Amino acid sequence: MKIDPNSPADLSAQIATAIRDAIIAGELIVDERLPSEAELAEQFQVSRATVREGLKRLAAQSLIRTQRGATGGAFVNRLSFEDAYSQQITTSTLLLSMNAVSFDTACEARYALERACAPLSAHRRSADQLATMRAEIFRQGQPGLTDEAFCASDVAFHRALVDGAHNPVLSYQLAGAVEAMQPLMNMITFTARDRARILALHTDIADAIEAGTGEDAVAGLSALEEETRKLAADVFASRAAKG
Amino acid sequence: MKIDPNSPADLSAQIATAIRDAIIAGELIVDERLPSEAELAEQFQVSRATVREGLKRLAAQSLIRTQRGATGGAFVNRLSFEDAYSQQITTSTLLLSMNAVSFDTACEARYALERACAPLSAHRRSADQLATMRAEIFRQGQPGLTDEAFCASDVAFHRALVDGAHNPVLSYQLAGAVEAMQPLMNMITFTARDRARILALHTDIADAIEAGTGEDAVAGLSALEEETRKLAADVFASRAAKG
DNA sequence: GACTTTTAAATGTCTGACAAATGAAATCTC
DNA sequence: GAGATTTCATTTGTCAGACATTTAAAAGTC
Structure with a gap:
């Protein structure tokens, strides 16, 4: 799951695509927790704000759901x-x-x-x-x-x-x-x-x-x-x- | 187009919903430009980051497209x-x-x-x-x-x-x-x-x-x-x- | 053991800043 | 004056750091 930092722009879209593809490919299964926003930011070498924009894109398609708190995070959502x-x-x-x-x-x-x-x-x-x-x-x-x-x-x-x-x-x-x-x-x-x-x-x-x-x-x-x-x-x- | 700042959370989702509803209702027509992120932030009384998260949600559904530059902004997208x-x-x-x-x-x-x-x-x-x-x-x-x-x-x-x-x-x-x-x-x-x-x-x-x-x-x-x-x-x- | 308090981790939000793109206006050149 | 060039203002894209809020687990108290 990687993105191209040199591509024109819209890193958040690339992040969303990368995660979406991983879900479609079955690399991320239903109810699995994604890494925290901070971890994703480090993984993709972008800021947390950019990661969040990417995650919101996925949330808009009901592909993930987020939960606050200690055991919270973003989870792969079962598309109902x-x-x-x-x-x-x-x-x-x-x-x-x-x-x-x-x-x-x-x-x-x-x-x-x-x-x-x-x-x-x-x-x-x-x-x-x-x-x-x-x-x-x-x-x-x-x-x-x-x-x-x-x-x-x-x-x-x-x-x-x-x-x-x-x-x-x-x-x-x-x-x-x-x-x-x-x-x-x-x-x-x-x-x-x-x-x-x-x-x-x-x-x-x-x-x-x-x-x-x-x-x-x-x-x-x-x-x-x-x-x-x-x-x-x-x-x-x-x-x-x-x- | 208003949001409830006292509701539990997820202002960005509320913003996305408000704009989406306006598009569906025909209040915003195809190719019309939305206010700039800064203006929306002031309108909704939230930060620009929050507005952006809301806009990304809409972009994920191809409801808007964005363009950088002087005459840029977010435009209502004709869903092809x-x-x-x-x-x-x-x-x-x-x-x-x-x-x-x-x-x-x-x-x-x-x-x-x-x-x-x-x-x-x-x-x-x-x-x-x-x-x-x-x-x-x-x-x-x-x-x-x-x-x-x-x-x-x-x-x-x-x-x-x-x-x-x-x-x-x-x-x-x-x-x-x-x-x-x-x-x-x-x-x-x-x-x-x-x-x-x-x-x-x-x-x-x-x-x-x-x-x-x-x-x-x-x-x-x-x-x-x-x-x-x-x-x-x-x-x-x-x-x-x-x- | 049951209840309360503390704590740590995570998302949600805000602020301020800079980079990059882009069209329009201003300026310059001939 | 026409055309080319430069400057500039506007807007989105990204970043860094901070604080608020929520939540469950851990620690403490009786």
Whole structure:
């Protein structure tokens, strides 16, 4: 684990990279303690401040955690699914908002991925997940629901669907795709008629999941994708006409 | 944008969060310059060192970039798909290696997601992507190829398949799933017979993509998934018998 | 033995300083 | 005046040293 002191600059980035590589290579295992900041400073021949900047970079990626006190220090962190979820969501959301990704592109990706989960979910979903889907459908039918709350419920419905596959890796990958769409969906105004159509499709999907007929769930998702895209197209068209 | 100086500790994390939230909320737009470190220090009522630690956290997530010199400073960074890819791959790889995710779970997730891409890829793939797939198939047939090189070529083949969907969001999401499997695949020893079988399936898939028959590509991927799982099961069984 | 106090080690923060990069302004040259 | 050169101010990158705070282990006390 070495750094090049003559390279242009940013020793802290080099330190972070060196330690990160050691973790990825398995040279540092989970819960292992890194040398103290003072020791690292000597090892890398830099000041403690520089070491700390490097460590903060790693902390930002949840690769290490630090603890104060006598037996404290920096420890290699077990990257939890939860941490990975939230990182994924942040990254996906920013990626979409910063890169002028069209609604259609994001929508296509999301539904393609969800359809990948549907057959698994139809076979494995727990009663709890099905109940969540039903509960969200019920909520979506409540009058007086704001558009934002409607979108949030939509996300919850789809997350339950995805989690029904009982594959944490799949859930993790999908989290980004589903949640990152929310800001885009929030731009849409849902009329009562729109909501009724979405609700019906959600019900179809939930029914298919309950019956264990994956193909029907896939078909339902495809119908929902078409509906969503049409809705968005209308919104953007009317907005373009106005502006 | 404020922080709580009385909260337990980790002012640098609070600063990072405050700025990150401002970026997500759109209060700071792409390429906008943040105040200088000295100004931020005064704004947050902390030292420059603390501000710097916070900024390094953001830099680790590619949310800002810094530049030295008179007109330098920290700028809100446009999160590129490339940056997002590599972050995704790192996170996914570590997630799998640190959480005792079973081969089957990871494999299932990967192929489920790939099948989601296949129909799109069959319709949209460029000649270039098809050529890449063919080239990797050819490489995989070369004698004397190491197992690691075989796996790397396998990844390249599947990435071309995924990129064929011409949906950058999908490619981004899939990057993690495909690449993170590589370390797991590297644990497998591929006999000549194994390679021949995989090669045949890859050829089936490439043929289907070329013909534009998505369903065949999906079927090919399913067959490949089964083959891969069987292979892995054999390896683990023989290893368990030995150990 | 149980409780309290001390102590040492580690991270968190602050201060002040200098190095290096960099663009803009000022100066010089023709 | 135009172009080249120099100076300069600004900003990040790094360093050294100090003190505060937290924490668990060691030492002391009853």
